[in-house]
Amino acid sequence: MSARRAELSRRGFLTGSLLVAAGTVLTSACSTDPTGASGSGAKTTLNVWYHAYGETGTQQAALRYATAFTKAHPDIAVKVTWVPGDYSGKLNATLLTDAAPDVFEIGDFSEGMARRGQLAVLDDVYGTAKTDFNSNAIDSVTVDGKLYGVKMIDDVIMLYYRKSVLAKAGITPPTTFDGLVAAAKALTTSKSKGLFVGNDGIGDSASNAVWSNGGELVSRDGKVGFGTPQALEALTGLRRLHDDKSLLLGFTTDWWDPAALNQGVVPMQWCGLWAMPAVRDALGDDFGVVPWPAFKAGGTPVVRVGGWTSCVNAKSAKIDAAKKFVQWLWVQQADLQKDFAESYGFHVPPRRSVAATTRKLSDGTAKETVTLADRYGKHNPGTWDTAVSSAFNAAAVKIAAGDGDPAALLAEAVKTEGLVGRGAGEVD
Template sequence: MSARRSELSRRGFLTGSLLVTAGTVLTTACSTDPTGGSSSGAKTTLNVWYHAYGEAGAQQAALRYATAFTKANPDIAVKVTWVPGDYSSKLYATLLTDAAPDVFEIGDFSEALARRGQIAPLDDVYGSAKSDFNTNATESVTVDGKLYGVKMIDDVMMLYYRKSVLSKAGITPPTTFDGLVAAAKALTTKKNKGLFVGNDGIGDSAILNVFSNGGDLVTPDGKVAFGSARALEALTGLKRLHDDKSLLLGFTTDWWDPAAFVQGVVPMQWCGLWAMPAVSPALGDDFGVLPWPAYKAGGAPVVRVGGWTSCVNAKGKNVAAAKKFVQWLWVQQSDLQKDFAESYGFHVPPRTSVAATAKKLSAGTAKETVELAEKYGKHNPGTWETAVSSAFNATAAKIAGGQGDPAALLADAVKKAQREIDKQLGR
């Protein structure tokens, strides 16, 4: 699922920590950190953090994987900590304390964690398997030539559309931003809106418009790039969707949940591949997928590729054991990697050999989505942390809402974002 989804509170089958030692779950409720391992002979206890995945069975899967690891490595106990609510805030706060986890996942990769020495380089964990990971998966975790995480799943985000609704209205699935604006307007009625990109009316649309007009967010050397003329043009274009009042706002769930689309509240929605197991049973063949269309000639369609990455706490006491766990699960165990990608929502395995064996992603609309990611996939830069993205999105919302001079608003956002990036890079 998308990293943004972790910021929302959702209910798992339990919250807290479970200690797995010698392949057996020993604790089943919230607890203080276990001193663990003495009853099983384990010399090391790893604390492994996951955000509270919304898909049924994901937490049980994490426990099964931990159990399998301890069977293979009985000297290492594993405490699986399932973190509900605002995962990112809880993680970053805990990393500053002695209670920091040994292994943890992050959504959009943070370059600052590597530069601060918080996460360990994992080139040795990859070994010869590095070439089997797709380019997006390795490039997104590379800082100064070193790999600082192992991608667990790729999450693809794209446009869903109802075939029958568009067909009845005489609308061809849009391939340009002009076409998307026109379609959203034409599909808006007294009861329904034409498009859902997020409850705030922005979601990923600002990022997507910049990319689709040939612009960029941040350069590889840490210079803010979203102040360009192309970016300004693309962001100003979002105002058309708002002026037409064709966007669904304030729905009961946000863009990451397909409920608005499945329930027929909108005929077009920005969502993710993870939602397809819920969309398909509800709509059968009456849906298709599209990339975010090119803004204009010279631009290109875009799908966003996010996902989750496993990292090792470089300041922890169990770095070697933590690396062993990450290597065992996310490099060596291809069957478990495929299970995690296919069985709890749909995700793309970052390893090409594993993706090739993922049968549920090899046909129909799921296959189309994977192909879109391969052709048009873009990931956010490693410097796109909360302070930077917040400055950008707040400005995009003002521009889309007609709240000031777009050029002046964007110039101010560039200054704010550059200050934050300079802090990250120690400049």
């Protein structure tokens, strides 16, 4: 899941670390000591960190993969450390100590970590498989032409809609922002709203709006990129949804949960692929998906792509073994990549060939989602740190609510320019 989703409460469970040595499972709850490795035949023990995934079976899968790797490489033991709670905070702190993991995952990729010498270059891990990874998976981990991670799963976020409700109202799925505004207004009644993008009325819509109008959040050289006429125009446009009172606000769950759509509270909702099984259970085939529409002619539809990326600690004393593990699991083992993507949630393998053969993604709306992500996918830039993103979103909330002059609000947010990259060594 994206780093943003890592904050959700359904993530906060399970703890402890698990050691796999020569195929033997050893448990050391809440410990990072490689106990049990002696006598196993392993010469090296890798500490591999995962955040506490919420999907049942994910922890067991990570342990099973480690067991299979150790069986294939008896000289390398693997300790799986499952980190509950504030994963990013614990990772950032531990990377500064001797207890730092050899391999770890991160959500939205941080370019600053690479520039600060925390991530090992992984070009040699990809080999000829590089061209099989989708463009977002490669672009998101590339810094100055070098690759600093291997994408494990893509989380795709798009606009769901109820086919029957739109059809009854004579509305076609929106392909432009004008169309989205008109549809949301027309579908709003005294008992329901037309669109749900988040309890704050913004969600991902601010960044989507900028991208859909040809703008960028951060420039290629790491400077604030949203101080442009395109960004101002798009963000100002969001006010139309608020003025029309067509947005659902303050629901019992936020945009990441499909309850509002499934319960008929709204006919359109911004949500992720992970929700599709629940949507299908509730609505059958009475739903479809589209990208966030282009702001206007010349703009580009947007599908948000997040996910998780496997990285190697550049300061590890076991870099060669760590690279071997990452290569084996996330480049070479197509069956395990499929298993991780579809058996414990609903995600997209970043490798095109693997995604094409993943059963749950092979037809219908799920297959359409994969195509949309490959065509219109946008990921948060690696320099999109907390300070700048917070300033941007705060300005967007005020602009959309009509609380101040849009140009002045955006200009104030742009003043965080000097902060770009300063906090990028942290995982958000």
